[in-house]
Amino acid sequence: MATNNVKIQKLGKSILTHGVIYLLAFITIAPFIWMILTSLKDISDIFVYPPKWFPDKIQWNNYARAFQAAPFGRYYLNSIFVAVTVTLGQLITCSMAAYAFARLKFWGRDVLFYIFLGTMMIPYQVTMIPSFMVLHWLGWIDSYQALIVPGLASAFGTFLLRQFFLTIPKELEEAAYIDGCSKFRVLWQIILPLSKPALATLAIFTFMGTFNDFIWALIVVNSEHLRTVQLGLAVFRDRYITDWDLLMAGSVMATLPILIVFFFAQKYFIKGITLSGIKG
């Protein structure tokens, strides 16, 4: 009897724990569900009290209307072009710099590395104004260069890759040097293939960060044809203040690519979070 009671108690506790945590999870994702459902509703299902969860008739049409109200297709192309270019650029610049810091021995390397680490503590707000002025002097305000070029290097990315490169045994490279390989070929053919997990982490971080960036696009871009999804959506908000069907359709479009990338590459992303946690 007594053991039975204990068992029942344990079961009860377990059910309670599950209940609480699944309720919290539901509350956390409810806004997303609400966004998707609203994006599929007719206005008559939106402005009702009490709120109705499900649409009477699914209105795919809202998406077509959102595309008509603003050039979301163009915004998409811009965002993806900028995010992909910045990501590829960072993979190249960061792995080169990381290799120099991890493996090459030369005068001034350590001083440079410490300066590098130091720059990670500088909040972007401090560099934002002069960076804008630099772009202005170059005549790059309101151009793709303005969105892309400042993102082509990263102290975080360099540091992340350097730490990973340090874990690769040196013997592998030494054999290659004896065979007469250049430093560049060693990086390209030996180090990088072994560093796929670290490269993936950096790529995901950079892609998501750039795709979701708002303030920089807000500052340096004006023209409609250069707007990113985030900037376009913010402008859209000002124009269609309470057209929730269109606004939510736009929000779904702005979140979908990131959600897809995240679900496939979650492992690397979480690893990056814990890594950057250790870094501080």
Next chain:
Amino acid sequence: MNQQQYINRQHRKNFITGILFLTPTLVIFSMFILFPVLFSFFLSFHKWNMFSSSQSFIGFANYQRLLTDPEFWQVLKQTIMYTLGTVPLNMIIALFLAMMLNKKIKGKKFLRTAFFTPVIISPVAAALIWRWIYDPNFGLLNYATGFFGIPPVNWLNDSRAAMAALIIMGVWKNLGINMVLFSAGLQGIPDTYYEAAEMDGAGRWSKFWNITLPMLTPTTFFIMIMSMISSFQVFDIVYVLTSGGPMGSTKVMVFYMYEYAFKFFEMGYASAVAYIFFAMLAVLTLLQVKYMRTRSGYEGV
């Protein structure tokens, strides 16, 4: 060729190779980090309007103006309010979730993803969703709180409620990061500690207060400082959710700086704001660095 010459040449060759590998990064960094950091310091002592040629050295006048501007103090107060509102709440919930997920629970992967999703989506879209949830007439939140007998609140148009709305959304958005960091911290506590405590008859609370919390201290401190820094930097969600309103009640530091720099183009004054801001964050960062040093000293790792 003697040996010394050979070594010198080798050194020069190494230096050139090293710098070549660093060139792309150094160029971008010089243009968009190193030069800007120094130049904004220089700017902060000038009256500098970007689109007129009126640029003059004015010493500490920008800083003086800032310290005597009542709006600056209001904005600072509101930034601190936002930080104090989000950070402790976020940390308590995040620790709770991390501990729950550390137990035997079905569907952990799904749950972790669910709590983490708000972190990864764009702040602009997230803020738009919440504008709809906060809608005074048809919004989900007023409907939900209605069940508990709470009268409807005009969340975004009431200067007393708007900051609360911003805080609620801020907690929701960033909960997942801290949950993941706490989870990593919890996994670092050896099971043997708990087993030993159980042998001594320790209960759940006693284990929490005497093992979990003390063992988590470095993680907790790190999370606290990081969350404070990122709360201080809040901008995107403010811009979309409230635009600093109503009546400036949600205007925060970065928003204030943004307005002076990119609406009024007073680059000198905005740079002074940026430097004051930088100094405040630097204090937090140094606290963190110092703490890490003393910790590792103690444990002799």
